[in-house]
Amino acid sequence: MYEYKGYKPPRNGWAISRTKMEQWDKEGRLHFPKSKDGRIQRKRYLDELKGKPVSDLWDDIGQIAAQSHERLDYPTQKPFALLERIINASSNEGDLIADFFCGSGTTLDVAERLGRKWIGADLGKFAIHTTRKRLINTQRQMKKSGCDFRAFEILNLGKYERQHYIGVNLGLREEEQQKQLKKKEADFVSLIIRAYKAEPTDNFKTFSAKEAGRLVAIGPINMPASRLFVEEVIKECIEKHITKLDVLAFEYEMGLFPKIQEDAKAKGIDLALKHIPREVFDKRAIERNQIEFHDVSYIEVKPHIKKGIIAVELTDFSVYYNQDIVDNVIASLKNGSHKVLVEKGNIIKVLKDKDGIVKREVLTKHWTDWIDYWAVDFDFESKKEIKRVVNDEGKFDEVWTGDYIFENEWQSFRTKEDRSIELKSVEHECQKGRRKIAVKVVDIFGNDTMKVIDIKV
Numbered sequence: 001m002y003e004y005k006g007y008k009p010p011r012n013g014w015a016i017s018r019t020k021m022e023q024w025d026k027e028g029r030l031h032f033p034k035s036k037d038g039r040i041q042r043k044r045y046l047d048e049l050k051g052k053p054v055s056d057l058w059d060d061i062g063q064i065a066a067q068s069h070e071r072l073d074y075p076t077q078k079p080f081a082l083l084e085r086i087i088n089a090s091s092n093e094g095d096l097i098a099d100f101f102c103g104s105g106t107t108l109d110v111a112e113r114l115g116r117k118w119i120g121a122d123l124g125k126f127a128i129h130t131t132r133k134r135l136i137n138t139q140r141q142m143k144k145s146g147c148d149f150r151a152f153e154i155l156n157l158g159k160y161e162r163q164h165y166i167g168v169n170l171g172l173r174e175e176e177q178q179k180q181l182k183k184k185e186a187d188f189v190s191l192i193i194r195a196y197k198a199e200p201t202d203n204f205k206t207f208s209a210k211e212a213g214r215l216v217a218i219g220p221i222n223m224p225a226s227r228l229f230v231e232e233v234i235k236e237c238i239e240k241h242i243t244k245l246d247v248l249a250f251e252y253e254m255g256l257f258p259k260i261q262e263d264a265k266a267k268g269i270d271l272a273l274k275h276i277p278r279e280v281f282d283k284r285a286i287e288r289n290q291i292e293f294h295d296v297s298y299i300e301v302k303p304h305i306k307k308g309i310i311a312v313e314l315t316d317f318s319v320y321y322n323q324d325i326v327d328n329v330i331a332s333l334k335n336g337s338h339k340v341l342v343e344k345g346n347i348i349k350v351l352k353d354k355d356g357i358v359k360r361e362v363l364t365k366h367w368t369d370w371i372d373y374w375a376v377d378f379d380f381e382s383k384k385e386i387k388r389v390v391n392d393e394g395k396f397d398e399v400w401t402g403d404y405i406f407e408n409e410w411q412s413f414r415t416k417e418d419r420s421i422e423l424k425s426v427e428h429e430c431q432k433g434r435r436k437i438a439v440k441v442v443d444i445f446g447n448d449t450m451k452v453i454d455i456k457v
């Protein structure tokens, strides 16, 4: 039993001899608390300990807490720490990490921060949009703390939820499956024609119907209408001297309009691109004439140009969604509940109180309420979209697709914490001459629209 430097021993004495105590003290291995009534402690360093190998059951990483900054409200978001462990354990800096079901982009975010290259894919628009905003934020933080980060691109490969609308019986022979698919596609086309109140026609390659002096082409059911599809339609217009046409589709390939409409106009063709509303699958809605096909959304921008400097202001944005049929929703709404839906370009909240009395509240009071994100590419035609095609010798040729890659040179977007959005871009220095500026807007449903303007600096 001994006292050491005025510190009293525990009731049963120190666990080590005075000589050992003096040795540890000399080595700086002791921690002396301020108060002499406190207990002397031994310093142990983590890297000297053997530790315990991580087992195959990881229960030390908690779920993302409800109030956590990490939370992005993506339903299946994984914790950052989980992916950090996986990526650290299975790759080195500079390696390439891929997540083909990236969701809110946790894997890509961790990969970027740990100095890995990455590729992400997802078929959901929301997933891509959430990931885009997340990675821009990550880059902003990395820039602030002086870390290197890489630019990234978003490419649209155009495959969407085919099975959602057209399911074939996979138990059938291939031939039968094809037959079933053909029949379903034909049914789909006649459904749309009916909803559009048009007359079917058989005389064309790409058109299926006629309506008020315009021909009508219907895009695919299972994927966005592609540039190739619209170009085929325009080709037939030129061959047969058709000047007015409507294209109907659920979705359009990213970046397709307005350029395609301008190209058509230059050829003397009045081309309208319209969205097929979801209600076309609702028989009662067709019977009640409640289906409306709206033009794709449009953007108005104002360039501010002075002496080699340009800034872009967003001045209007309109969307014409008509996704839900309010009467049907009200009828199926339980007392004491509410639902948010879209009606004639406005988002409305329908509430049914305890007594079944219905109230509506318009949530989009101003056009800016529709916008979640917008971005500017100050020199749109500076980066061509190149694809690699195998040539006769089995080697790759680089071929321009005819499109350009949108480069985010400036953007403003809403986040969970900060709901504000800027309506004027930064001032951007550029060389004198003509150029094209592209503005991309993503609305609160994750749909994106682009506008290209010609300017002279």
Ligand SMILES: C[S@@+](CC[C@H](N)C(=O)[O-])C[C@H]1O[C@@H](n2cnc3c(N)ncnc32)[C@H](O)[C@@H]1O
Residues within 6 Å of the ligand: 074, 076, 077, 078, 079, 100, 101, 102, 103, 104, 105, 106, 107, 121, 122, 123, 124, 127
């Ligand atoms: C479980 S979530 C991934 C969540 C992600 N780990 C995170 O931290 O946010 C799975 C994702 O796969 C996507 N998905 C499902 N089927 C797909 C497919 N065939 N191709 C691409 N993505 C798909 C869904 O849209 C969804 O976002």
